[in-house]
Structure formats: structure tokens, C-alpha cells
Amino acid sequence: MSREELVAMTRSLVEHGAADTMEYADEIVRVPAATYTDTDLFERERRNIFRRLPLMVAPSCELPEPGDYKAMDICGVPLLLTRQRDGSVGAFLNMCTHRGNPVVxxxxxxxxxxxxxxxxxxxxxxxLVGVASPRDFGAVDKAALCLKRFPVYENAGLIWSTLDQDSKLSIAEYLCGYDELLKAFGFDGWTLFSQRTLPGPNWKTAYDGYLDFYHLPVLHKDTFGADFFNRANYFFWGPHQRLSSPSKFVQKTGSDEQIDLTQMSDEELPADALTQGVWTIFPHISIASFYGGGQRGALISQLFPGETVGESYTTQYYVMENQPETEEQVKSAHEQFDFLEVVVRDEDYATGKRQHEALQSGQMKEVLFGKNERGGQVFHEWAAKLTHASDEELLEIFSGKQREAAE
Ligand code: FES
Ligand SMILES: [Fe+2]
Structure with missing residues (x-):
């Protein structure tokens, strides 16, 4: 992890905060409204984004012990994650090699x-260790009939997998060094407190909401409050983005006290200051710190397209530095997590559903992303680029050479 990079970002946020400025995108960007409603495009996204790019499939703390497993269905692909005896994670096509039934x-x-x-x-x-009634079935080469493997990668307390057995795309390269910064959260040693899955609108409509602070004091006036900041500066690592409010203050963990970061040396900057804001992992993850249950926690939101263009589903993982101990701490952690359900379900996704239905009318040709909504601009640019890229172009985009050139 590069603490220097985190400190540099924090210093830039503090400077902007002290000057009451923010970084703007060059211009207002127009995105075709059909981007959210076109069913052919949606199928292409399911195939070329979700079934071709590395996805963050689980926080490590969901599978902490050898033997732990999780079966998932992602865009029609059955995935099985296991924590193996040597501590590494295995990612498999969850289909029995006999006739394709999911094994668990x-x-x-x-x-x-x-x-x-x-x-x-x-x-x-x-x-494959056992074929039932082997003499009746006939001889098979067991070694050739193991579960099919998907590429898998674990770092920073998060697990990625690519749902393409033949993928040549390196997951580490795809992450463009971003995973090293995500280590600052320390998720490696954290625990999973609770999780739930919520239905939502079109996956991009839903994801837009994680990428802008512009809406916070308006849509969330009853939950976060009408005085909440609405500005964000953006930092990029390939398609992965962190957004954070330009401010010289950070809230002290577990209290309402505001710490003035201009009064601190680089060495003194606390982890909360270095990781504040929302960290997104393209194409479908958002991570934000919260405090509840007497200690640091984070909400990891994992978004997947649903069956139709107007549907998605989001698993919210509430991870905590340590499990809360007292009854009161457990209650407080649940309250924090439940609050975040209300915010997302009743405010973000309820709005997204209405927005999507209106866009389905086809009456509006374009939607707008302002100079203050750079996250959405960048997200839609990458989504279009990666949806339409050939397999060769995809490798080229994330090759180490390209990354160096961009730095
Ligand atoms: S499909 Fe699994 S044993 Fe037949
Ligand atoms: Fe929101």
C-alpha cells in the first residue's frame, strides 16, 4: 500500500476544502437515455462486462475458514467459491461434470x-473424487472431470473472480494498483457482521447513485440531512474511482468531533482521513466507512444486473474491524446497517425505479452529467468502452504498458 499516495489525496482534498473549491470535469456530458433501457445493450453488458471482467465476488471475511463456501449465480453463471485447506480461495463453475447440476x-x-x-x-x-456406482457407469478419467476453474485473485481482504474460464486478462492488471490502496481499510483482518440483498433498478441507474455526492443533501435530506456536503473530487485508477468530499475536516471515529487536518502532520493523519469517501471498484462495487457498534465498519455494496434491463440486485455486506461484543454494541451495529438499508432501498433505489420507468417512455433522448458529476461521466465512458471492446482490445487496455503510460 502506498501511504504516500493516500496522503497526497488527503492533502489535495484538504487544500480544496480550505479554499472552498472542487475539481471540475471539463464539460457537461450527455449520455443517451437508451443507455439505460436498450435491451440489446443490456445483454451485451451482461456478456462483455459481467461475464468477461474481474468481479469482486466476496469480502474475504465471508469465507474466513478452510471449508467455507459460497454458491452464487451471476448473470446466469453458477459460481462456487471455496476456502481451500491451504487457505487460498478456489473459484469454480458450480456445475457437476457429469450432467451439469450445481454441486451445492x-x-x-x-x-x-x-x-x-x-x-x-x-x-x-x-x-473429482467419487463417481457413484463406477462399475455400472463405466471408466472415466477423473482428473479430466474436475470442477472447471475460473481465475481468482484475493488481495486487500477482497476476492475477485472472472467468469470466463479462458480469460487471459490478469485480475491484478485490471485493478491498476487500486487494490493496493484498498489495503488501507485493513479488511484482511475484519469480520462480516451482517449481509442482505436488495432489489434495485437498472444496474447503471443504481450505480450512478454511488458515484455522485450531488444528490446527497436533496434525495437524502431526511436521512443524512439537508446540510450534507454535495461536492466530491475524483481519483482514478483505470475505471476504478474514489470520490471524496473536499474538506479540511474529518469526523473523529465514533464521535461528532471534527478534526482539523490542516493541523496534522502527514504521519499523524488517521486511517479514517485516508480512506474517507466512497471507493468504487468497476463495474459494480462501492465501499464506504461507517461507525456503529463501537468501532470502525464499512458498507460494501455489490451490484449485479438482474434478469431484465430494469432490474438489479445489490448485496450489502456490513463488515467490521471486530465483532461487536456487548448487547448494546450489537444493537448499535444493527441500527447502523438498517439505516443504510433504508437510505438505499427507500431513497436511492426507489428513485432509480421511478427514473427508469420514466426513461422507458423513450420521450427523453439524453441525460446530463454536470462538471461536478465527473464520476458518472467517467463510469459511462468506461462502461461503453469495455462493453464494445473486442477481447484483444480489452487485453490491450489493461496491459502493464498502457498502465505505465497513463501514470
Ligand atoms: S449431475 Fe451430478 S452426479 Fe449426475
Ligand atoms: Fe444516494
Whole structure:
């Protein structure tokens, strides 16, 4: 992790905050309204974004122990994540190599999985270890019939996988060094307090909301308050963006006290100051710090397109530095997490649903992203670019060379 890079960002935010300025995009950007409603484009996004790019599939603390597993369905692809005996994570196509039945559903802990259809058994490292009634079935090469593997990568307490068995795209390269900065949260040693899944509008409509602060004091006036800041500066690592409010203050952990960062040396800057704001991981993750239950926590929101262009679903993970201990702390952590459900479900996604229905009318040709909404501008630019890129272009975009050139 580069603390220097985090400090430099904080200093830039403090300077802008002290001067009451913010960084603007060059111009107001117009995005075709059909971007949100076109069903052909939506299918292409499911295929070329969600089934081709690395996705953050789970925080490490969701699978802390050897044997822990989670089965998921992402855009029609059944994925099985397992924590293997050596501590590494395995990502597999959750389809029995006999006739394709998922070998397990949901979450749990197991060292092996027995398929519920005819009883073939696989170890949690994917090895096929048992064919039911083998003499009757006939001889098979078990080594060739292991569960199919997807690329997987774990860093900064987060797990990524690419739902393409033949992907040549390096997950680390795709992250453009961003994962090293995400280490500043310290998720590696954190625990999962609670999680839930919420239905939402079109995935880009939903994701737009994580990328702008412009709406905060308006849409969230009853929850965050009408005085909440509405400005953000943006920092970029390839398509991944952090947005943070230009301010010389940071709220002291667990209190309302505001710390004046201009009075602190670089060495004194606390973790909260270095990680404040919203950290997004393209194409579908948002991370923000909160405090509840007597200690640092974070909401990790993981968004996936639904079955139709107007639907998405979001899993909210509430992760905490330590599990709350007392009854009061547990209650306070639940209150914090429940508050964030209300904000997202009743304000962001309820608005997104109405917005999407209106856009479906086809009466409006374009939507606007202001100079203060750079996050949305950049997101839509990358979404279009990566949706339409060929496999070769995709590799070129994220090759190490390109990254160096951009730096
Ligand atoms: S499909 Fe799994 S054992 Fe037949
Ligand atoms: Fe919001």
C-alpha cells in the first residue's frame, strides 16, 4: 500500500476544502437515455462486462475458514467459491461434470460436495473424487472431470473472480494498483457482521447513485440531512474511482468531533482521513466507512444486473474491524446497517425505479452529467468502452504498458 499516495489525496482534498473549491470535469456530458433501457445493450453488458471482467465476488471475511463456501449465480453463471485447506480461495463453475447440476447451493462449510442428482463427489479444491456406482457407469478419467476453474485473485481482504474460464486478462492488471490502496481499510483482518440483498433498478441507474455526492443533501435530506456536503473530487485508477468530499475536516471515529487536518502532520493523519469517501471498484462495487457498534465498519455494496434491463440486485455486506461484543454494541451495529438499508432501498433505489420507468417512455433522448458529476461521466465512458471492446482490445487496455503510460 502506498501511504504516500493516500496522503497526497488527503492533502489535495484538504487544500480544496480550505479554499472552498472542487475539481471540475471539463464539460457537461450527455449520455443517451437508451443507455439505460436498450435491451440489446443490456445483454451485451451482461456478456462483455459481467461475464468477461474481474468481479469482486466476496469480502474475504465471508469465507474466513478452510471449508467455507459460497454458491452464487451471476448473470446466469453458477459460481462456487471455496476456502481451500491451504487457505487460498478456489473459484469454480458450480456445475457437476457429469450432467451439469450445481454441486451445492447457498453457503456453509464442507471439505467435499456430493452432487444431489447422481451422487458424484468433488473435493473443495475441485477434484473429482467419487463417481457413484463406477462399475455400472463405466471408466472415466477423473482428473479430466474436475470442477472447471475460473481465475481468482484475493488481495486487500477482497476476492475477485472472472467468469470466463479462458480469460487471459490478469485480475491484478485490471485493478491498476487500486487494490493496493484498498489495503488501507485493513479488511484482511475484519469480520462480516451482517449481509442482505436488495432489489434495485437498472444496474447503471443504481450505480450512478454511488458515484455522485450531488444528490446527497436533496434525495437524502431526511436521512443524512439537508446540510450534507454535495461536492466530491475524483481519483482514478483505470475505471476504478474514489470520490471524496473536499474538506479540511474529518469526523473523529465514533464521535461528532471534527478534526482539523490542516493541523496534522502527514504521519499523524488517521486511517479514517485516508480512506474517507466512497471507493468504487468497476463495474459494480462501492465501499464506504461507517461507525456503529463501537468501532470502525464499512458498507460494501455489490451490484449485479438482474434478469431484465430494469432490474438489479445489490448485496450489502456490513463488515467490521471486530465483532461487536456487548448487547448494546450489537444493537448499535444493527441500527447502523438498517439505516443504510433504508437510505438505499427507500431513497436511492426507489428513485432509480421511478427514473427508469420514466426513461422507458423513450420521450427523453439524453441525460446530463454536470462538471461536478465527473464520476458518472467517467463510469459511462468506461462502461461503453469495455462493453464494445473486442477481447484483444480489452487485453490491450489493461496491459502493464498502457498502465505505465497513463501514470
Ligand atoms: S449431475 Fe451430478 S452426479 Fe449426475
Ligand atoms: Fe444516494
Amino acid at each position: 447451493n447457498g453457503t456453509g462449510n464442507a471439505s467435499r460436495f456430493t452432487c444431489g442428482y447422481h451422487g458424484w463427489t468433488f473435493k473443495n479444491n475441485g477434484d
